[in-house]
Amino acid sequence: MNAMNVPLWAALPAAALLVVGGLLTLVGSLGLLRLHDFHARIHAPTMGSTLGAGCILLASILVSSALAQRPVVHELLIAVFVVLTSPVTAMLLMRASLYRPRG
Amino acid sequence: MNYVLPWAVYFALMCVSVAMGCAAIRLLRGPQAQDRVLALDTLYISGMLVVLTLGIGFGSGIYFDIALLIALFGFVGATAMAKFLLRGEVIEP
Numbered sequence: 001m002n003a004m005n006v007p008l009w010a011a012l013p014a015a016a017l018l019v020v021g022g023l024l025t026l027v028g029s030l031g032l033l034r035l036h037d038f039h040a041r042i043h044a045p046t047m048g049s050t051l052g053a054g055c056i057l058l059a060s061i062l063v064s065s066a067l068a069q070r071p072v073v074h075e076l077l078i079a080v081f082v083v084l085t086s087p088v089t090a091m092l093l094m095r096a097s098l099y100r101p102r103g
Numbered sequence: 104m105n106y107v108l109p110w111a112v113y114f115a116l117m118c119v120s121v122a123m124g125c126a127a128i129r130l131l132r133g134p135q136a137q138d139r140v141l142a143l144d145t146l147y148i149s150g151m152l153v154v155l156t157l158g159i160g161f162g163s164g165i166y167f168d169i170a171l172l173i174a175l176f177g178f179v180g181a182t183a184m185a186k187f188l189l190r191g192e193v194i195e196p
Contacts, residue, residue, distance in 0.1 A: 025149060
């Protein structure tokens with residue numbers, strides 16, 4: 001792996017952000033699996049798609065900036081895109097589940 | 104030479120892979136159609152996170168483009184399916 005060449009001041013926060021992001025995504029997906037109703041289930045994966053994705057994108061910004069030795073922020077594009085598009089899908093799904101006949 | 108970042112990458116890959124497995128189980132056995140679409144939404148977000156984590160691990164910039172494309176096409180697919188569930192057709196005249 002090429003990740004061993006990252007200097008320590010960037011590797012430690014990036015590692016912490018990766019661990020936190022992975023755990024948040026796991027918890028959100030477990031909630032999607034374990035909760036009992038659709039209206040409860042739609043809340044759970046938003047944790048992974050906002051905070052988990054944000055943590056991993058921040059770690060990616062840190063590592064790529066440390067490897068290139070200049071600020072590399074194009075991962076913000078993915079963050080803006082996910083923040084813009086994930087409520088659209090959630091709202092459409094919620095309205096679909098409200099208007100669809102049960103069963 | 105420090106090994107903290109590769110192990111964090113392995114840990115995050117394992118977590119996000121288990122999350123993808125949970126979403127796949129929900130995709131397979133969701134009782135209603137909107138459960139399956141929600142599981143698909145979670146699945147593409149988790150896949151994007153796997154690609155980003157691999158990009159951190161290998162220190163390459165190519166994975167960013169793949170993650171952006173996954174986010175784009177995943178949003179288009181999930182929104183099209185949610186719109187189909189809502190109205191019965193995707194693009195209305």
